[in-house]
Every structure is written in C-alpha cells, then in structure tokens.
Amino acid sequence: MSKTTQNEKTNSASAEEVRYFNEYANGIGYLNAIRDISGEGKPPRYAAQVSVIQGPADNVHYEYHDLIVGAETALGVILENREAIESDDTKVLIRFNMANPRAKAFIYKQGERAGELGSAIGGFLTRILTLKVNNELVYEDDRVFDDQSGSHQVANG
Numbered sequence: 497m498s499k500t501t502q503n504e505k506t507n508s509a510s511a512e513e514v515r516y517f518n519e520y521a522n523g524i525g526y527l528n529a530i531r532d533i534s535g536e537g538k539p540p541r542y543a544a545q546v547s548v549i550q551g552p553a554d555n556v557h558y559e560y561h562d563l564i565v566g567a568e569t570a571l572g573v574i575l576e577n578r579e580a581i582e583s584d585d586t587k588v589l590i591r592f593n594m595a596n597p598r599a600k601a602f603i604y605k606q607g608e609r610a611g612e613l614g615s616a617i618g619g620f621l622t623r624i625l626t627l628k629v630n631n632e633l634v635y636e637d638d639r640v641f642d643d644q645s646g647s648h649q650v651a652n653g
Contacts, residue, residue: 518595519596519597520595521593521595522591522592522593522625523546523548523549523561523592524591525546525547525549525561525589525592526549527544527546527581527588527590527627528546528547528581530544530545530565530574530581543562543564543565544562544565544574545562546561560614561594561616561617561618561619563618563620563621564621565621566595566622570621570623573635573637574624577627587630588627588629589628590625591624591625592624593625594619594621594622595620599616599618600616601613601615623637
C-alpha cells in the first residue's frame with residue numbers, strides 16, 4: 497500500500513468540483529430602495545430593500561429584507577427601473593428568489609423609532625421572476641435550465 501503525499505491530496509482536491517450548500521427562499525414584496533454598497537476601487541455592488549408581504553391575504557404584514565443583488569440579470573432589471581423604485585409615488589412589486597437568508601440587526605436612524613434596535617432579513621437576491629410598476633407587468637423571467645442530473649430547475653441568475 498502506498499502512502500498518499502500531501503501534494504497529491506491537494507492536487508486531487510483542486511481537480512474536484514467545489515460545491516456549496518445554500519438555503520433558498522422566494523417571496524413577493526415591494527422593492528423600496530436600492531443603494532450602492534461597493535467599496536472604493538471595487539466593482540459596483542448593490543443592495544435592494546424589499547418589504548416582503550406575509551400572512552393571510554386579508555391581514556398581511558410586511559417584513560423588511562435587505563438583500564445584496566447577487567445576479568447580473570436581477571441587477572440589470574433593477575437599474576432599468578431605478579427611477580420608478582426611487583419615486584415616492586410609484587409602487588414596484590417583485591416576485592423574487594433569494595439565497596442564504598439570515599437575521600441582521602440595525603439601529604433606526606430616523607422617525608419615531610430613531611435610536612432603537614431593529615432587525616431585518618439579509619441575504620442575496622438571486623433572481624427577479626416578475627416586476628410590476630403600479631400594477632403593470634414590466635419584466636418577467638421565465639427561463640428554465642437543465643441541471644446535471646437532467647431534471648429541470650429554475651435558474652438563479
């Protein structure tokens with residue numbers, strides 16, 4: 497029996513496909529704002545603030561999500577509709593997919609809760625399925641891709 501050297505182990509590990517485990521969720525909500533979160537000298541990166549609609553249709557409540565835009569297609573849709581998103585008189589409703597939801601704490605900076613601790617769901621916005629501006633459908637993504645096993649799955653980008 498031969499001994500495997502450390503170098504052989506490293507080479508075989510790098511030749512294998514790297515796999516990730518992610519948690520995915522989907523939802524519907526109002527896209528309230530976007531902001532540039534890129535660092536100095538780094539490529540542009542954006543975050544989207546979404547008020548996700550939850551609960552029974554006759555008694556909904558909203559949950560705040562702060563999502564890093566993780567897909568170029570989603571970013572393109574957001575930037576194309578930036579004027580509507582930033583308008584106080586326009587409602588932008590999205591159906592979306594997200595990855596890796598997690599709790600985030602923040603401090604309210606203004607309003608009646610200024611200085612108080614709040615919480616939001618963070619994660620990555622991986623796909624916008626539909627986007628409506630004032631109830632008019634302006635974007636729909638119906639792409640479907642085959643995964644390696646041959647079964648269909650919805651694309652994340």
